Amino acid sequence: MDQPRHLASPSEENIERLRRIVHLLIRSFLVSGRAGPPAEGQLPFNPLYFHMLGHLREHGATRPSQLANVLDVAKTTLSTASSALQKRGLVEKQKDPDDGRAHLLALTDNGASVADAIYRQDLINMELLLQQLDQEDHEGMLTQLEKIVSGISSGVEG
Secondary structure: OOOOOOOOOOOHHHHHHHHHHHHHHHHHHHHOOOOOOHHHHOOOOOHHHHHHHHHHHHHOOEOHHHHHHHHOOOHHHHHHHHHHHHHOOOEEEEEEOOEEEEEEEEEOHHHHHHHHHHHHHHHHHHHHHHOOOOHHHHHHHHHHHHHHHHHHHOOOOO
C-alpha cells in the first residue's frame, strides 16, 4: 500500500527563487525569442491562443465548452479568444455531427500551419532546456516535473 504523501512547505526564499527561474524561462522562450520567434513569427505570443491551437492540433475539432473546461478558462474568455482566432483565419466553426444544434471549433489550414509552427518551437525550446543538463540528469528532471504537474493537476496542495 502506498504511503501517504507529506508535502513540504517551501521557504519564501525558494518560492522567490522559483519565481525568478520560471520568469526567466518564459522570457527566454517566449518574449525575447532567443530560441526563435514564437510560432515562427506567424502569431504574436498569447498563451491562451497557443494552448487553444495546440489542443485543436492534438485532439481535433472540439466543442467550445469542452475546450474551456480543458484549458480551465471561463466560457466567455474562450469565446472572445476563439472569435479573435476566427478573425485571423486560424479556427473555424463547424457543425457538430453528433448534435446539429451545437458547433465545434476546428483548425483551418492556416491554423494547422501555425499550430505546427508552435509545436516545432516548443520542441526547440525543450531541446535547448535539456541541453543545459548532462544526459544522466534528464530523467531525474523530467520525473520531478511530472510529479509537480501530477500534484497540481490533481489538486494536491502543500
